[in-house]
Amino acid sequence: MRTPIYTTKKLEKTIKKIIQTDKNSESGILGKWNATIFYVDRKKCxxxxxxxxxxCLILPDVKSADLNLINKKFKDSLYEQLKNDGIYIEFDKLNEIIGEIEFHPTDNDRKTAGFQNHKLANLECWKVDYEKYENMPFIDLASGLNSVPIHIGTSKKMDDFTKSTIEIKRLLTE
Known part of the structure; x- marks a missing residue:
């Protein structure tokens, strides 16, 4: 199993050495992920x-030395985030679902980019509340982002509104 993570051009510039250009990978049940970079007190997140x-998942203070162990950091952070959001899954099962992580250049997914930009705007507001990097509870901030109602479907029905935590739980339990 492989999990592709497509990066924004801004993030791609900082992690060039781990970007793979072949797009021949099949994704697992979670599908593809998109990653972008933002800064808190000059620390890359x-x-x-x-x-x-x-x-959403936030990886705080990612340094270039962390890129060698980014698979482990991603899986550990995702496991902790799921647990914090009340979604319980064994780590070995999650590890099997994710498999190997591959970073790719941008896929220009405008829908996901729009969601990310909206969530980054929310984070900007919360950064003011916490003032410093050391005061920011990133796992709780990501839980806040995941508990906001979102529209996933194609119609305008109220049934198409859901929360990210509900949708990821549905994927993991199928």
Missing amino acids: WLISNAKTQY
Whole structure:
């Protein structure tokens, strides 16, 4: 199983050495993810969103030395985020679902980019509340992003509104 993560051009510039250009990978049940970079007190943080569910994960203070172990950091952070959001899954099962992580250049997914930009605007507001990087509870901030109602379907029905936590739980339990 492989999990592709498509990066924005801004993030791609900072992680060139781990970007893979072949797009021949099949994604697992979680599908593809999109990642972008933002800064808090000059520290690089990543916002990673699942394209199917818009479930968000924040990786704070990612340094270039962390890129060698980014697979482990992603899986550990996702496991902790799911647990914090009340979604319980065994780590080994999650590890099996995710498999190997591959970073790719941007796929120009405008829908996911729009979701990410909206969530980054929310984070900007919350950054003012916490003032410093050390005061920011990133796992709780990501939980806040995941609990906001979103529109996933194609129609304008109220049934198409859901929360990212509900959608990711549905994917993981199928």
